[in-house]
Amino acid sequence: MAKTTSIKKTSNTFSENGHGNGNAVESKRVEVLKTYKIYIGGQFPRTESGRYYVPVNKSGKKLANVCLSSRKDFRDAMESARGAFGGWSARAAFNRGQILYRMAEMLEGRKAQFIDELIQQDSTPAQAETEVNLAIDRLIYYAGWCDKYQQIFSAVNPVASSHFNFSVPEPTGVIAIIAPQSDSLLGLVSVIAPVIAGGNTCVVLGSFDKPLCCVTFAEVLNSSDLPGGVVNILTGKPSELASWFAEHMDVNAVVYCEKDEATQKMFKEKSALNVKRVVLYDKVNWYSDAGQSPYFINDSQEIKTTWHPIENIGGGGSKY
Amino acid sequence: MAKAKNNTLKLKFDTSWQYAPAPESKSIASIKPRYELFINGEFVKPSSKKSARLNDDSRSGGYFDTINPANEEKLSEVAHANAADVDKAVKAARAAYDKVWSKMPAKERAKYIYRIARMMQERAREFAVIETLDGGKPIRESRDFDVPTAANHFFYYAGWADKLEYAFPNRTVAPVGVAGQIIPWNFPLLMAAWKIAPALATGNTVVLKPAETTPLTALKLAEIIQEADLPPGVVNIITGAGATGAAIVNHPGIDKIAFTGSTDVGKIIQRAIAGTNKKATLELGGKAANIIFEDAPLDQAVEGVINGIFFNQGHVCCAGSRLYVQESVYKTVLRKLKDRIETLIVGDPLDKNTDIGAINSKQQLETIHNYIKIGQQEGAEMYQSSCALPGKGYFCRPTLFTNVAQSSRIAQEEIFGPVLTIQTFRTEDEVIEKANNTSYGLSAGVWTDKGSKIFNMTTKMRAGVVWANTYNKFDPTSPFGGYKESGYGREGGLHGLLAYVNLV
Structure with a gap:
C-alpha cells in the first residue's frame, strides 16, 4: 500500500514541477511519454522482431511497451560490439577513464529521472536514491581504475635467459552479459563498468521485470562520448536469449549473475563451443564494498606475455 | 634496368663432411620392465x-x-x-x-x-x-x-x-x-x-x-x-x-x-x-603466426622460424606453424629456409647431433601425413628436405608449403608436426588481419628491427605469448597460456x- 502511494506521490511531484502552476485543471499539460527502445551500435532501434512486452509493477501499473529482443537483435548487437572492439581496446587508458567519468557526470545529471523510474519499479524513494548514488559512485570508482589495474595485474618476469619479458592484461574481447535481474540500475552499472574499463565491448541484456533503467542508462551512454557499439543494451527475456548468448561463436566471454543452476550449467556447457570464459556473479552483493574491485576488471582480461632478446655483448656491467 | 644484385652467399652442403654418430649412452637409464x-x-x-x-x-x-x-x-x-x-x-x-x-x-x-x-x-x-x-x-x-x-x-x-x-x-x-x-x-x-x-x-x-x-x-x-x-x-x-x-x-x-x-x-x-x-x-591448441618483415635480420629470423616450427618435431602447441613473409623479402627468405632445412639432421633421438627426432607415435605420424596430403590436394606447393629417414621408427621430413590460401586446412588446423605453411603480405594491417584470422590465440612471433613496429605488432596479436625477434622461449617465471x-x-x-x- 505504501508503495502505491509513493508512486503516485512521485509522479504528482513531477507533474507539479512540470506545470509550474498546478492550479488550472483544464490547462493541465499532457505528459510526453518515452518509448523505451534498445541500444545497438549507438542507435536506438526497436527490436527487428516487432515484439514487445508490458512489465507491470507491484501496484499493477503498466510500465511501458518494452522491446522483446530477438536472437537477430542479439546478432546485430554482437556485430556492433565486435566492430567497436578494435577502436575501444586501442584507446588510451586515460581516455577510457575520462569517458567513464563522463558517464558518471551524465548519470548524476539525470538522477531524478532514474529515481523516478526505480520508484515506478517498486523501490522506495530512499532505496531508489541509494541505488542511483551508488551507481554514480561505482562509475567514478571504475573510471579511476582504467589506467591503474594494468599496474596491479602486470609483471616484469625475471627470466633466466637474456630476454626482456613482461606480462600485461589485455581485454578478452566481446563480452555477452545478462545483467543482474533485481538491482536493475546498480547491478547493470556494476557489470558493465569493469568490462569496458578493461577495454572490452559488450552486449548486455537488462532486467526483464525492471527494464526502464537499462534503456535510460543507454541514453546516458549515448551522451557520454562512449563510442557506439562499445555497450549495446537489449531488453527481453533471459530465458529466451541466454542460450544464444552462450552459443554465439564470436562471444569471448559470458557474464551471468543469477543463482539459477540450470542456466549456469547451460552457459558452461554451450560455452565450450568456442571455449568462452564463463563468469558467474551469483554471490555478489552489489550494495556492499565487495561489489566493486579491480578483480572484476581482471575477470575479463587475458594475460599477454611478450619476449624480446637483450643484446649481451659487453663484458662486465657498470661499476657505478 | 639494373638487376638487383644478390650478395648473400649460398651455403654449400654437398661436401663430404658428415657428422659422426654421437649417441648418448642408454646405460644411465634404469627402466623397470x-x-x-x-x-x-x-x-x-x-x-x-x-x-x-x-x-x-x-x-x-x-x-x-x-x-x-x-x-x-x-x-x-x-x-x-x-x-x-x-x-x-x-x-x-x-x-x-x-x-x-x-x-x-x-x-x-x-x-x-x-x-x-x-x-x-x-x-x-x-x-x-x-x-x-x-x-x-x-x-x-x-x-x-x-x-x-x-x-x-x-x-x-x-x-x-x-x-x-x-x-x-x-x-x-x-x-x-x-x-x-x-x-x-x-x-x-x-x-x-x-x-x-x-x-x-x-x-x-x-x-x-x-x-x-x-x-x-x-x-x-x-x-x-x-x-x-x-x-x-x-x-x-x-x-x-x-x-x-x-x-x-x-x-x-x-x-x-x-x-x-x-x-x-x-x-x-x-x-x-x-x-x-x-x-x-x-x-x-595453437596455430601461431610467425611474421617476418623486410627490415628483419633475415638470418636470425630464419633460425627463429626453423626453431619455431621444428623444435620438438613440431609437437609444440605454440609452434610457429604459419609463416608470413613480407613480399619484398619472400624469395630470399624462402631460399634460406630451403637451404636451412636441408641441413637439419633427422634421425636417432639419442644422437647428440640430431635436430629432429622421432614423431611421438604412429597415430601422430599418420595425422601429419594426412595433413601433408590435404595440403597437396588443396593446391599448395610442397617442399621437403631430401634427408634420409631411418628404416624403423616414426620419422617425418621437415616440410614447407608455399602458395597456401588463408582458408586452407593446413593454414587453419593444428597439425602438430614439422610442417610449415608460408604466406606473404604487403602491409602491417594486412598481416595483422591474417595472423589473427584463426580460432586459436596461443602465441605469435614477430621479426623486425624497428622497435615501434615490434610494439605495434605484439600489441595487436591476439595471443597469450608473443615472441619478438625470438621464438619458443620458456621460463618458470613467465606466464604461458592462450586467448x-x-x-x-x-x-x-x-x-x-x-x-x-x-x-x-
Whole structure:
C-alpha cells in the first residue's frame, strides 16, 4: 500500500514541477511519454522482431511497451560490439577513464529521472536514491581504475635467459552479459563498468521485470562520448536469449549473475563451443564494498606475455 | 634496368663432411620392465588385471606397453588405471589434503618442493635419456631444455609457497583442494612440473595422469616424490588413456581440472564439468603466426622460424606453424629456409647431433601425413628436405608449403608436426588481419628491427605469448597460456598461481 502511494506521490511531484502552476485543471499539460527502445551500435532501434512486452509493477501499473529482443537483435548487437572492439581496446587508458567519468557526470545529471523510474519499479524513494548514488559512485570508482589495474595485474618476469619479458592484461574481447535481474540500475552499472574499463565491448541484456533503467542508462551512454557499439543494451527475456548468448561463436566471454543452476550449467556447457570464459556473479552483493574491485576488471582480461632478446655483448656491467 | 644484385652467399652442403654418430649412452637409464600406479605414496597394482585395449574407452585395466617411437621397441609396460583406481587416487589426495598438506606450515611445504627440484637436478641426465627414449625427442632438447626447465619450475614455485600473501593485493589466498591434472605427450616431464609445482606450492594435492605414449618420466618423478618423503597422497600419478582421463574429470572429489592438450578434448572437458563447481584451466591448441618483415635480420629470423616450427618435431602447441613473409623479402627468405632445412639432421633421438627426432607415435605420424596430403590436394606447393629417414621408427621430413590460401586446412588446423605453411603480405594491417584470422590465440612471433613496429605488432596479436625477434622461449617465471580457443588460465610466473587458489 505504501508503495502505491509513493508512486503516485512521485509522479504528482513531477507533474507539479512540470506545470509550474498546478492550479488550472483544464490547462493541465499532457505528459510526453518515452518509448523505451534498445541500444545497438549507438542507435536506438526497436527490436527487428516487432515484439514487445508490458512489465507491470507491484501496484499493477503498466510500465511501458518494452522491446522483446530477438536472437537477430542479439546478432546485430554482437556485430556492433565486435566492430567497436578494435577502436575501444586501442584507446588510451586515460581516455577510457575520462569517458567513464563522463558517464558518471551524465548519470548524476539525470538522477531524478532514474529515481523516478526505480520508484515506478517498486523501490522506495530512499532505496531508489541509494541505488542511483551508488551507481554514480561505482562509475567514478571504475573510471579511476582504467589506467591503474594494468599496474596491479602486470609483471616484469625475471627470466633466466637474456630476454626482456613482461606480462600485461589485455581485454578478452566481446563480452555477452545478462545483467543482474533485481538491482536493475546498480547491478547493470556494476557489470558493465569493469568490462569496458578493461577495454572490452559488450552486449548486455537488462532486467526483464525492471527494464526502464537499462534503456535510460543507454541514453546516458549515448551522451557520454562512449563510442557506439562499445555497450549495446537489449531488453527481453533471459530465458529466451541466454542460450544464444552462450552459443554465439564470436562471444569471448559470458557474464551471468543469477543463482539459477540450470542456466549456469547451460552457459558452461554451450560455452565450450568456442571455449568462452564463463563468469558467474551469483554471490555478489552489489550494495556492499565487495561489489566493486579491480578483480572484476581482471575477470575479463587475458594475460599477454611478450619476449624480446637483450643484446649481451659487453663484458662486465657498470661499476657505478 | 639494373638487376638487383644478390650478395648473400649460398651455403654449400654437398661436401663430404658428415657428422659422426654421437649417441648418448642408454646405460644411465634404469627402466623397470613394469610400472604400477603411484597412489598414496606407494606403487600399487591396478585393480583390474584384465587387459583392455588402450583406446577402448569403455574398459580399462591391466597393463599397456610404452614403446620407443624411434625404433618401435617396447620399453616397459605400465598399469592401466580404471575408474576404481582413479577413485582410490582421488580419495588418497583428499585425505592428504584434509589431514596433512593443507595444515602444514607453508615454509615446510616449500622445503618438500625444493627437495623434488634438487633430486631432479641430481638425476637430470637419467631423466633426459628416458624422456628421449619414451617420447622420441632429440637428447639435446631433453638434456638442455625439458629436464632443467622442469627442475627450475619446482624451484620457482617452491619459493612462492610461503609468500602467497604478496601475490594478490588485498586478497587472502586459499587452496582449491584436489586438482586433477591431465598432461600431453609432447613435454611429458616439463608438463608434469608445470602442473604439480604450482599446485603443491599453493597447498593443493594432485592426481596427475601423463599421456599414454609417454608415461615413464612421470613415473620416475613418482620415484623421486617417494624418495623425497612427500606425505603419502599429496601427489598421485596414475597412467592410462582417454577413459582414465575422463574418470578423473568426472570424479566428484576433484575440485579443479588442469588440462593441457587438444582443443577438441578441452571442449569435452569444459562440457563435462558444466553443472559442477570444478574450476578449470585449459591449455589447448595453437596455430601461431610467425611474421617476418623486410627490415628483419633475415638470418636470425630464419633460425627463429626453423626453431619455431621444428623444435620438438613440431609437437609444440605454440609452434610457429604459419609463416608470413613480407613480399619484398619472400624469395630470399624462402631460399634460406630451403637451404636451412636441408641441413637439419633427422634421425636417432639419442644422437647428440640430431635436430629432429622421432614423431611421438604412429597415430601422430599418420595425422601429419594426412595433413601433408590435404595440403597437396588443396593446391599448395610442397617442399621437403631430401634427408634420409631411418628404416624403423616414426620419422617425418621437415616440410614447407608455399602458395597456401588463408582458408586452407593446413593454414587453419593444428597439425602438430614439422610442417610449415608460408604466406606473404604487403602491409602491417594486412598481416595483422591474417595472423589473427584463426580460432586459436596461443602465441605469435614477430621479426623486425624497428622497435615501434615490434610494439605495434605484439600489441595487436591476439595471443597469450608473443615472441619478438625470438621464438619458443620458456621460463618458470613467465606466464604461458592462450586467448580464444587456445584455452584459459595461465601457467608459470605469478599469474600461474591464480589457477590453484581461491581469492578470499
